[in-house]
């Protein structure tokens with residue numbers, strides 16, 4: 001069944017509206033791609049959703065669900081107020097600059113909130129993230145191979161890979177000033193995503209702690225606000241993050257932390273191991289509504 005026709009989207013919207021979710025649907029975006037940018041020019045293009053697709057997703061969320069902020073969620077967890085029937089949280093991983101240039105105008109126009117999880121080391125250095133740099137130099141398969149190395153081998157392997165990137169490149173990350181601007185907008189919570197985006201579970205405890213704390217410190221320095229939310233790089237529970245990782249994220253002050261496991265964040269779930277729905281470029285409005293309302297049940 002084609003899922004991109006407006007009547008199908010409306011049908012899924014109608015079905016969604018009949019639901020009360022037993023938890024929160026957390027959407028995980030990465031970058032956004034300007035509609036004018038040609039296809040096939042950047043690595044991992046699938047996780048950079050077209051700006052017009054993102055806008056359509058947001059309009060559908062407003063129409064058929066109930067967008068909330070992380071603070072709304074905290075208030076409900078603290079018993080201060082109840083969640084609406086179909087709560088949806090929008091998140092972005094990594095800290096791509098396109099969240100500011102393509103995403104913020106959409107969020108502002110629709111009065112939506114979001115969280116952005118920033119890998120602070122590459123932001124501070126005005127560089128690409130290591131996996132974009134490796135994929136650009138050696139192809140995407142080289143990135144997957146590096147993810148299975150020990151932390152030490154990985155660090156050695158990415159040392160010296162060219163990371164320079166222009167501000168207008170879709171692989172560019174936010175600058176520290178832009179991170180501060182997003183935070184000051186009042187609709188974006190800036191959360192942590194480590195300093196260097198390693199596979200945390202492959203690193204020794206002291207390296208994990210340093211990666212998480214350096215990230216928290218940079219966020220506080222840039223925004224004047226404490227890091228309260230966190231997204232684990234790569235995010236597979238047991239593979240990319242361990243019990244030790246979870247403990248260290250809690251010790252750094254996070255009260256909500258997100259994995260890359262797929263699913264609805266059900267009431268009573270571990271607040272430091274919250275699953276999400278990863279949204280890629282092929283996800284139509286109908287797919288999105290189906291995922292929010294039905295896919296997990």
Ligand SMILES: [Zn+2]
Nearest residue numbers: 093094233234
């Ligand atoms: Zn990431």
